[in-house]
Amino acid sequence: MIVGIATLLTFQLVGEILAYETGGLVPGPVLGMALIAIALLTMAKWQRVQSTQSQTIATSKAILANLGILFIPAGVGIVKHIDVLVAHGLALLALIVVSTVITLAVTVWSFVLAKRIFGGASDE
Amino acid sequence: MSDGLWVYLATSPLLWLSGTLVIWIFATFLAGLRPGNPLFNPTLMSIVTIAAILYLTGIDYQRYFEGAQFIHFLLGPATxxxxxxxxxxxxxxxxxxxxxxxxxxxxxxxxxxxxxxxxxxxxxxxxxxxxxxxxxxxxxxxxxxxxxxxxxxxxxxxxxxxxxxxxxxxxxxxxxxxxxxxxxxxxxxxxxxxxxxxxxxxxxxxxxxxxxxxxxxxxxxxxxxxxxxxxx
Structure with a gap:
């Protein structure tokens, strides 16, 4: 548990340092995500880090299983934007629906089309 | 509850941290009753509930966040x-x-x-x-x-x-x-x-x-x- 948290925080820290040094184009935690996937990939067979890996994976799964609670503190910040909601509520809702529908259609069509051209397999 | 106790608790991080956790647990329970219904989203229900409580009690967001920031901080490691x-x-x-x-x-x-x-x-x-x-x-x-x-x-x-x-x-x-x-x-x-x-x-x-x-x-x-x- 502690090892898992320490590992995740350390990767975030390294990500934040990289983000700072590269001008903040990609957020630090996102860089941390890419780095931890690469680290797992390259060190998968190292005996010495097996226990660290399994603890990190267990901690990650526990956090991801309860991801929804983490958005609450920021989401409640909507109380600071009641004026925005009153002024633009309907337009905001329309924007969300229209852009989500367009994104779904364009993404699914480009996936199907690319698969027809390049091939691919939808199994595990 | 006496006014003094409420004033004391409302300014402490403990109330809003524990409150967020308990409301989330209750919201996930409600969501479990309607698993196929995406409107019964526990995050959405919790946000609406807490926002309504803050609005009705006149507690400002900054005060709430002093307690809730401990949850908020976990967004980084979760990413x-x-x-x-x-x-x-x-x-x-x-x-x-x-x-x-x-x-x-x-x-x-x-x-x-x-x-x-x-x-x-x-x-x-x-x-x-x-x-x-x-x-x-x-x-x-x-x-x-x-x-x-x-x-x-x-x-x-x-x-x-x-x-x-x-x-x-x-x-x-x-x-x-x-x-x-x-x-x-x-x-x-x-x-x-x-x-x-x-x-x-x-x-x-x-x-x-x-x-x-x-x-x-x-x-x-x-x-x-x-x-x-x-x-x-």
């Missing part, structure tokens, strides 16, 4: 944790590499581009446009992107949750109407457009759709954080 499912599904990514790259690039550009175009068409101020731009990515990443664009992360968080719920509601009837039967493609689209809430929905419909949806969510977090800089 890093998304690298684990990405690693575990690597074989699946490799086998579908080209379709995924094409759909990811086109889809991410569409998500961000359509949002910014619509926001400008509605005449929204720059602050709102910047807060909306990353709305298809998972909230932790969307908020970080919003902050880097000088948007408002709290507005972004709410819009991200609404986008997730919207995608989860429309995806199944819409894909059926479009005649798309490839569950990998359907899952990839919903994960890209509506992140974790869409992924939860995809897993409920079809396991392959769920896998592809989770992969799309992780990859889109990376790509969107780059793509937004092409527009804003």
């Amino acid at each position: 890093v944790a998304l690298g684990i499912p990405l690693y575990e599904k690597l074989a699946l990514v490799r086998r579908n590499l080209l379709p995924m790259i094409v759909a990811l690039t086109v889809g991410s550009l569409t998500a961000v581009g359509s949002t910014i175009l619509l926001s400008e068409a509605f005449g929204f101020p720059q602050l709102i446009t910047a807060s909306l731009a990353p709305k298809s990515t998972t909230a932790a990443v969307a908020m970080a992107i919003s902050e880097s664009l000088a948007g408002d992360p709290s507005l972004t968080a709410t819009v991200v949750v609404l986008t997730g719920i919207c995608g989860a509601i429309v995806v199944t009837p819409m894909m059926n109407a479009l005649g798309v039967r490839d569950y990998g493609a359907r899952g990839f689209a919903v994960g890209l457009a509506s992140h974790g809430i869409g992924t939860a929905r995809a897993f409920a419909v079809n396991p392959v759709a769920g896998l592809f949806s989770g992969i799309a969510m992780g990859l889109n977090a990376i790509v969107t954080s780059i793509v937004v800089h092409l527009f804003l």
Whole structure:
């Protein structure tokens, strides 16, 4: 548990340092995500880090299983934007629906089309 | 409860931290009663409940956040944790590499581009446009992107949750109407457009759709954080 948290925080820290040094184009935690996937990939067979890996994976799964609670503190910040909601509520809702529908259609069509051209397999 | 006790508790982080946890537990219980209904989203129900409590009691957000920040802080490590499912599904990514790259690039550009175009068409101020731009990515990443664009992360968080719920509601009837039967493609689209809430929905419909949806969510977090800089 502690090892898992320490590992995740350390990767975030390294990500934040990289983000700072590269001008903040990609957020630090996102860089941390890419780095931890690469680290797992390259060190998968190292005996010495097996226990660290399994603890990190267990901690990650526990956090991801309860991801929804983490958005609450920021989401409640909507109380600071009641004026925005009153002024633009309907337009905001329309924007969300229209852009989500367009994104779904364009993404699914480009996936199907690319698969027809390049091939691919939808199994595990 | 005496007024003195309320004043004492309302100013302590303990009340709002424990309150957020208890309300979340109750919301997940309610959501479990209606598993097929995306409107019974525990995050949405908790946000609405707590916002209403703050509004009715006149407690300001800053005070609430002093307690809730301990939960908020975990968004960073949770984003890093998304690298684990990405690693575990690597074989699946490799086998579908080209379709995924094409759909990811086109889809991410569409998500961000359509949002910014619509926001400008509605005449929204720059602050709102910047807060909306990353709305298809998972909230932790969307908020970080919003902050880097000088948007408002709290507005972004709410819009991200609404986008997730919207995608989860429309995806199944819409894909059926479009005649798309490839569950990998359907899952990839919903994960890209509506992140974790869409992924939860995809897993409920079809396991392959769920896998592809989770992969799309992780990859889109990376790509969107780059793509937004092409527009804003």
